[in-house]
C-alpha cells in the first residue's frame with residue numbers, strides 16, 4: 493500500500509548563540525492509511541521538531557515531506573493533516589464543543605453537533621462541552637484537543653504526547669480513539685514516552701542521533 497505520509501532525507505538545524513545545532517539528520521518515514529506508528533526518543537531528540545515539519549508548520553533545510561504525494565501548505569487543511577500539539581492549542585475564546593466543531597465547520601461538514609457530542613462523551617468530558625479551556629484541567633483540555641484532531645477523520649493525525657496530562661483512568665479511552673481513527677483510514681503518528689501507547693502501535697520507531705530507527 494502506498495504511504496499517505498512520507499518523508500525523505502529530512503534535515504533541520506536550529507541557530508543558537510553557541511552555533512547551529514543539527515537536530516534532524518536525514519529522517520526517512522512512511523506511514524500508511526490505517527497504520528499506528530509511535531515515535532520515542534529522549535527529551536530534546538527532535539520529536540516535536542519532526543512533527544512541525546511533517547504537518548507543514550516548519551520547512552526542512554533539506555529533504556521532502558508529502559501527504560498523499562503532495563507537499564503541505566504552512567497552514568494545512570485539518571482534513572489533510574490534523575495535529576494534537578504538546579501545547580494543545582485550543583482557542584480560549586471558544587468552548588470545548590466549539591473547538592472540536594471548528595475543523596468540521598470550516599470543512600462544511602454535516603452532523604457536526606452529533607459528532608462533537610459523541611467524541612466528548614467517549615473521552616469522558618461530555619459534561620464540560622460548554623466550558624472554556626481555562627475552566628478545565630490540562631488533562632481535560634488534552635482530550636478536547638484530541639477530539640478536535642480526530643473529528644474530521646483526517647488523512648494524517650500527528651499526536652504529540654497524547655497522554656502527557658492524563659490520569660491512568662483516562663488513558664484507555666484515548667488509546668481506543670487513536671486506534672479507531674486508524675481503523676477508519678487515518679495514518680496515525682504518535683510521539684510518546686508511554687509504554688501503553690507503544691502497545692497499540694503497529695510499528696515503533698525512535699529518534700536516535702537525528703534519524704528514525706525501528707525499535708519493534
Ligand SMILES: Nc1ncnc2c1ncn2[C@@H]1O[C@H](COP(=O)(O)OP(=O)(O)OP(=O)(O)O)[C@@H](O)[C@H]1O
Pocket residue numbers: 506507515533534535536537538539540541542
Ligand atoms: N524553533 C526552534 N528554535 C531553536 N531550537 C529549537 C527549535 N525547535 C526545537 N529546537 C531544538 O531542537 C531540539 C529538539 O526539540 P524538540 O522539541 O523537537 O524535542 P522533543 O524530542 O520533542 O523533546 P520532549 O520529549 O522534551 O518534548 C531541542 O534541542 C530544541 O532546543
